[in-house]
Amino acid sequence: MWSSSAMLQYLLAACLVSYGDAAATQCFHDNCYRAMFPTASPTQLSSATAFCRTYTTTVNTNTALTQFPTRATSACGSSPSKYSSICSCGVPPSPSPTCSTDTAANLLRNGDFECGLSPWTTYTIDGTTTSTLSSPGYNSATAFQFTIGSTTSSSSATARLIQTVYNLEPGATYTLTFETNITGPDAGFWGVMINGEPKRTVDARDNLGPGVWNVNSFDFVAGVGDPTEVKFEVITSQPGSVFELDKISLVKKSI
Numbered sequence: 001m002w003s004s005s006a007m008l009q010y011l012l013a014a015c016l017v018s019y020g021d022a023a024a025t026q027c028f029h030d031n032c033y034r035a036m037f038p039t040a041s042p043t044q045l046s047s048a049t050a051f052c053r054t055y056t057t058t059v060n061t062n063t064a065l066t067q068f069p070t071r072a073t074s075a076c077g078s079s080p081s082k083y084s085s086i087c088s089c090g091v092p093p094s095p096s097p098t099c100s101t102d103t104a105a106n107l108l109r110n111g112d113f114e115c116g117l118s119p120w121t122t123y124t125i126d127g128t129t130t131s132t133l134s135s136p137g138y139n140s141a142t143a144f145q146f147t148i149g150s151t152t153s154s155s156s157a158t159a160r161l162i163q164t165v166y167n168l169e170p171g172a173t174y175t176l177t178f179e180t181n182i183t184g185p186d187a188g189f190w191g192v193m194i195n196g197e198p199k200r201t202v203d204a205r206d207n208l209g210p211g212v213w214n215v216n217s218f219d220f221v222a223g224v225g226d227p228t229e230v231k232f233e234v235i236t237s238q239p240g241s242v243f244e245l246d247k248i249s250l251v252k253k254s255i
């Protein structure tokens, strides 16, 4: 059996997607535009892009969505129409979401892996652990999968899956929900970190046990600072084990 002290230790222990400059030529690059899309800063550029993607898709139905990037409010003010106009100038249209079943409220993109891997990024400890999109997924065609190779370490992560989200509201509560499937009762566990802070472990034996899909979920309060890194880690010492993930969603909790 996997030692619960490893999981306890985990909990006690303590990428940016760039879309390039696709500004339409008829747009006026005024102070507001430059505040929103400072070309010298890839981080701010991609956080503005992420904000705009959310904003332009929900502004018409959600007038409460006024979480403008703070660096832009002095130049742009707080009129939603200004942001709509700037956003439509500085950000290419969202890729068609027809492949994904993500809900509009999901702040992660491609949380069901139906659109491939992007914008998720992976890390593996060595060349023998592989990441693939596997089939079937949880009630869907595709899931994400790590197949653990020959070299494993029970003290640090063997493999990681990461996505960065933008413009979480500091102090607001968010719910992360995800499906896991781990083969073998002694394979180890998934660890989940938010901004490097361990939040949750899911052992192969938890819930319904190994080899089947288990739904997991936890709440966390967003801290100050943008962006927020959502990281899934495999902690294992069993070569050949398989760790799957699917249907990952990050949704703001309504009070």
Ligand SMILES: *[C@@H]1O[C@H](CO)[C@@H](O)[C@H](O)[C@H]1NC(C)=O
Pocket (backbone or CB within 6 Å): 134, 136, 137, 145, 181, 182, 183, 211, 212, 213, 242, 244
């Ligand atoms: C869980 O993962 C294993 C390994 O990929 C797979 O053989 C099995 O079919 C999966 N279980 C379900 C319910 O999809």
